[in-house]
Amino acid sequence: MDRQAEHVLRTISERDIRFIRLWFTDVLGVLKSVAIAPAELEGAFAEGIGFDGSAIEGLARVSESDMLARPDPTTFQLLPWTGEAPGTARMFCDIHTPDGEPAASDPRYVLRRALAKADEAGFTFFTHPEIEFYLFEPRADSSEPLVPVDQAGYFDHVARSKGQDFRRTTIAMLEDVGIPVEFSHHEAGPGQNEIDLRYADALTTSDNIMTFRTVVKQVSLEQGFAATFMPKPMSGRPGSGMHTHLSLFEGETNAFHDPGGRYQLSATARSFVAGLLHHSSEICAVTNQFVNSYKRLWGGAEAPNYRCWGHNNRSALVRIPMYKPDKARSARVEYRGIDSAANPYLAYALILRAGLKGIEEGYELPEEAEDNVWELTDGERRALGIEPLPGSLEQAADAMADSELVADTLGEHVFAHVLANKRQEWRDYRAQVTAYELAQIDVI
Structure with a gap:
């Protein structure tokens, strides 16, 4: 022992x-x-x-x-x-x-295999997630409307607010179980909150995310709220993402940093981002694994839905955050597509392998998106080579089905099960008659 x-x-x-x-x-x-x-x-x-x-x-x-x-x-x-x-x-x-x-079917082992690939290439993979979620008043049943615990907005400070008290209690409990928190604040939606976990290796981060979700649910029950990580619980309101900052280290050296590179990004970082963009549609059925995920991606409110990158461009799928010249270790990239309901072990395994593929194959990074991508016309985006992410879980499953990278990363068993599960979810969803359709019953 x-x-x-x-x-x-x-x-x-x-x-x-x-x-x-x-x-x-x-x-x-x-x-x-x-x-x-x-x-x-x-x-x-x-x-x-x-x-x-x-x-x-x-x-x-x-x-x-x-x-x-x-x-x-x-x-x-x-x-x-x-x-x-x-x-x-x-x-x-x-x-x-x-x-x-x-067990090849164990999500933790899937991530361990991906991390072993990185280790063979001399890299350690670090992640820093920004986790968004909503707090609602409790409901007697699912037919009742959702009522957010507040009507606050982005970074709002509300005296004696329910969300502020909730975040304080949650953070104290996270620290009690050894999970350090970097930031917390009210997000843009009513009742929406964000808590950012500190950088850690991807396996530790994934364990921490699973503990985080448990703590949030526990505190919400104790305080009489209902917490959800659903990507888009309310139409017309922002969705909940899990923007994740990524970096590769070679020993103590940040492999993404080059003081002479554009935005201080190394060639390694540029190829990693190119790999993320190239394979982003293929991995979408895992990073955005539910029908509801695509209502976040395509429901407005600054959700990324086009495959492009930019420096401090929040309309881009991959963002290069502002670099701190005196902190080479802080050079990183931010992947904005993943949502808060993803399985972190599988999602980070695929994000890592997509980036490593870009490094291994020497993918060329396309031109930066300097404009607000959402404000461009379809023709302007096509001229710039900016392609959309899948528009539905069905499209994401189709993209995944043809992906050698996803099949190799997940392994035969997990790949087949995830694909079958997502196709069944889409069939079940497609068979539903929704409240939106029923509202048209007197018109049609």
Whole structure:
């Protein structure tokens, strides 16, 4: 047993921890949890905890359903909302097959494989997500209208506001579980908030996002609100994205920085961005995985929907933030397409592999979009070579189906399951008769 596992066992004994929750996600990014007693943990570290993988979305077929959840001791944290004594802790798990091999269907393993590709090329992949979400007053049932907890706007400071109190409590709880927060503020929509997590390696970031969502839901329940990460919960209002700042490091050196390059971007960074743009439609069914995601992308309110890049251009899919001349480590790119409901493990794996493909193949970065892309005509965008992202989940699934990069990154099992799930979601959605259509019943 390694030192980290020994430290966990010692802490559990010293802190009177009676319950250990083992966390992992299904293919869609839904958090799963099983609680074990402290006496079972040493065996879990050594052999894993058995469960029925076929009961978890996308994890295993019925004919090969036995799976093992093996806790990662480096992710051990106490859960502050469960009370001090007796305590409850959690660890994220890696999923294994009965013969001890990593399960190819485990989203965490999909990201580990992508990170290994980066490591082979000498890179470490860092991410910094800006996570948006809405807070609503509770509803008795889904037929009631959504009522935001406030009518504030971007960066508004409202004395004794519900959102401000909510963010303060949430941030304190995130820090209690070891997740550092960089910024927080009210977003543009009524009841919409944003909390930005500090830079970390992509695996840590993905674990942190899953914990973040749990904390937000927990605090919202405690304060009598309903929190949602749905990309577009209200028409005519801004959607919730998860703009993510990205960088590659070679040891302690930022591989995206070149003091002599345009915007201080290195050739590596330019090829990485070119890879993101080239493959952005192919990865869309994962970075924007729901029918509702495309109402955010194509519903206005500054959501990116065209494949282009720009310096401080918020209409671009990839933005190059303002560089701080005295901080070479801060050189980075921002991918603005991903939404808050994505499975972070799969989304970051694909974003990384798309960028690495650009580096490996020496993709040329197209010309920068200097204008507001949304204000250009279709003809002007075509003349500039600016192509749209998929306009629906159906189009995104079609783009994904033809992608060798997505198939290779996700692996055969996950690729097939995600594609089948997205096609089924589109069929289910297309069969619905919506409130919009019913409103026309007396006209037609």
